[in-house]
Amino acid sequence: MKITLRKLSTKDLATLVQRTINTSESGNYPVIDGHPLLAELKLKYADYDAVYTKMTFSGIGNDVANADRERDLAFTTLKAFLNSYRKMLTLPNYQSADDLYGIFRQFGLNLDRMSYSSQTAQMKKLIEELEKAENFQKIKDLELTAAFNDMKDKQADFEKLFAEQASANADLRNQKSASGIRKDLEKSLKSFLNLITAMKDVADWQLFYADVNELVKAAKNSNPAKASGSYNPPQ
Numbered sequence: 001m002k003i004t005l006r007k008l009s010t011k012d013l014a015t016l017v018q019r020t021i022n023t024s025e026s027g028n029y030p031v032i033d034g035h036p037l038l039a040e041l042k043l044k045y046a047d048y049d050a051v052y053t054k055m056t057f058s059g060i061g062n063d064v065a066n067a068d069r070e071r072d073l074a075f076t077t078l079k080a081f082l083n084s085y086r087k088m089l090t091l092p093n094y095q096s097a098d099d100l101y102g103i104f105r106q107f108g109l110n111l112d113r114m115s116y117s118s119q120t121a122q123m124k125k126l127i128e129e130l131e132k133a134e135n136f137q138k139i140k141d142l143e144l145t146a147a148f149n150d151m152k153d154k155q156a157d158f159e160k161l162f163a164e165q166a167s168a169n170a171d172l173r174n175q176k177s178a179s180g181i182r183k184d185l186e187k188s189l190k191s192f193l194n195l196i197t198a199m200k201d202v203a204d205w206q207l208f209y210a211d212v213n214e215l216v217k218a219a220k221n222s223n224p225a226k227a228s229g230s231y232n233p234p235q
Contacts, residue, residue: 001193001196001197001212001213001216002216002220003216003219003220005186005189005190006186008219008222009222010182012219012222013048013182013185013189013219014045014048014049015219015222016189016215016216016218016219017041017045017048017185017189018045018049019215019218020041020189020192020212020215021038021041021042021045023208023211023212023215024038024208024212025038028207028208029204029205029207029208031199031204031205031208032208035195037188037191037192037195038192040188040191040192041185041188041189041192043188044181044184044185044187044188044189045185045188047181047184047185048181048182048184048185051181060161060164060165061165063161064116064158064161064162064165067154067157067158067161067162068116068119068158070154070157070158071123071151071155071157071158072112073154074147074150074151074154074155075111075112075123075151075154076112077147078104078144078147078148078151079101079104079109081097081144081147082097082098082100082101082104082142083101085097085142086098086101093138093141093142096138096141096142097138097142099135099138100130100135100138100139100142103126103129103130103135104126106129107122107123107125107126107129108122111123111126116162120155120158120159120162123155124155127151127152127155130148136148193212193216196208196209196212197209
């Protein structure tokens with residue numbers, strides 16, 4: 001059995017271990033029943049299985065990114081409207097548009113390009129300023145109440161998701177690191193495969209070795225570009 005466990009993908013490692021455990025517990029190989037190395041492998045796999053499908057952090061990063069794009073769009077659309085309207089001096093309330101655009105300028109015309117935290121801080125200040133009675137009246141005069149409320153809602157949606165992500169990330173950091181769990185699992189699996197390889201010439205172990213060896217081959221072939229390696233249990 002030759003395989004470099006560290007080169008297996010997260011999913012392929014989980015699949016190999018799960019299949020190895022299932023084969024060991026199939027009832028076809030009494031020699032491995034109740035073996036302490038099998039018990040240890042199952043224990044390490046349980047730890048790994050609890051976290052391996054999760055992303056490095058909370059797994060809601062895409063939702064946060066989408067919410068950020070939505071608030072960016074609401075911000076840039078309103079900003080662009082004010083910038084255009086204020087330049088049309090023949091239109092009513094063009095001065096209100098210019099005043100409001102000045103507030104946007106005050107808190108950053110490119111704040112949509114800032115980091116999540118910086119943009120959130122500036123957006124909150126921008127919204128607070130626009131909500132002041134004098135400024136909000138200008139928004140109503142320009143019939144932009146719906147657009148402004150949309151920007152507020154998108155900001156609130158982002159803040160909610162961002163807070164959920166931060167909480168989830170904190171929970172994950174309190175768990176044992178995924179890399180540490182993987183190393184433990186690889187070590188346990190390696191010991192288990194070494195045992196089977198060492199016993200392969202013993203009559204009661206031969207079929208068990210053959211079946212597990214096929215599982216190892218399948219795992220290695222699941223990623224041919226990374227299949228070569230140096231893990232060589234004793235022959």
